[in-house]
Amino acid sequence: MYDRPELDDTIAQFWDLIRKNLYQKGISSPINLSQDAEDINTWLDPNLVLSQTCGMPYRNILHGKVQLVGTPIYDLPDCPPGHYFSVIVVRKDDPRSTLKEYSQAVLAYNMEISTFEPISMVFSDAAAAKVRGLIEEEENENLKLRVFVTGGGCSGFEYGFTFDEDVEEDDTQIENSGVALLIDALSYQYLAGSVIDYKEDLQGSRFTVENPNASSTCGCGNSFSL
Numbered sequence: 141m142y143d144r145p146e147l148d149d150t151i152a153q154f155w156d157l158i159r160k161n162l163y164q165k166g167i168s169s170p171i172n173l174s175q176d177a178e179d180i181n182t183w184l185d186p187n188l189v190l191s192q193t194c195g196m197p198y199r200n201i202l203h204g205k206v207q208l209v210g211t212p213i214y215d216l217p218d219c220p221p222g223h224y225f226s227v228i229v230v231r232k233d234d235p236r237s238t239l240k241e242y243s244q245a246v247l248a249y250n251m252e253i254s255t256f257e258p259i260s261m262v263f264s265d266a267a268a269a270k271v272r273g274l275i276e277e278e279e280n281e282n283l284k285l286r287v288f289v290t291g292g293g294c295s296g297f298e299y300g301f302t303f304d305e306d307v308e309e310d311d312t313q314i315e316n317s318g319v320a321l322l323i324d325a326l327s328y329q330y331l332a333g334s335v336i337d338y339k340e341d342l343q344g345s346r347f348t349v350e351n352p353n354a355s356s357t358c359g360c361g362n363s364f365s366l
Contacts, residue, residue, distance in 0.1 A: 158190065181296045181365070205291050261314060261323065261331060267338040267347060268316035274303070275319065284313075284320040287336055287349065289327040293363025297330065301347045330366070 155173050162169045169189045183191055183202055190209070193202060228242075236242055271285045282305040292298045307313060310325035321336055335350040351357070354364035 162189070181291075184291055184296065202291055261312075261321075261328075261333065262335040263314045263316045263321040264335060264337040265316065267321070267336050268319050270338040270347070271319040271321075272317060280305070284322050285336075285347070286322040286324075287327070287331065287347070288324060289330045294358045296363070296365045298363045299349050 151173070159169045159171070167189070182188065183193060183206055228239075230236070230242075236245075267285070271283075275281060275283050283303050284305070284307070286302050286304045288300045288302075290298050290300055304322060307320075307322060308324060312323045312325070312328055314321040314323075323331060330353060331349065331351060333352045337348045337350065339346060339348050351364060353366060355366055357364045
C-alpha cells in the first residue's frame, strides 16, 4: 500500500533492511517486493511474509486473520504514535488562509473512489418482517439487523448477521416497515446494490445476501469472492 513512484527507492531500502533482519531470524523472504497486488485476499494468502494495510481494513476484515507486528510512528506534530491525519492542499498562490474562507470552494479528491455515488441496497419485505417478529419476541424496539463482511470462509469473504441496538457514526441505515438494517462503511463497498432477504427452504431459515459484486459464491451462500 501507499506505493508511489517517488517512493520506490525509499521503499526498496526499507524492505531490504527488513529482509536482512528476517533472514537473521531464519525467516525466508523474497528479494524484491510484489507491488501489483490490490485484492484484499492478498493479506490472507498463506505465502504472505509481511505487508502493510490501513487501520480500517485491519479492524473490520483482517483482525483475527493476520498477526499485527508493528505500527508506523510518523513523528508528526499533534500526531501520536499509531495515528495519522490528512492534509488539505491548496495552490501556493491562493490568498485564502482559513477554513472558513474555503467554505464555498470546490474540493477535489486524489482518488476516484472518494467521489463515488453510493449504490442503494434493498432490505426486502420478508427480511423486515422477520426482524419485526424477533423485535416483538424480545420486546425490544431498539433492535436493528446488522449485516457485515469479514475475511474468511471458503471463498475469501464471508457475510455476517447480528442484532445491534447502537448506530455507529459511519453506518448506513435502511428502513422497511419500521425496522432498520445497518451496514458499516467498509462492508458497504462490498455490499452496494445487494438485496438482503430472508428465506425458508430445504437449507433452513436464514437471512441471505444477493450480491451483484460477487464473482462467485459458495454453495452455502455465506461466502463469496470478488
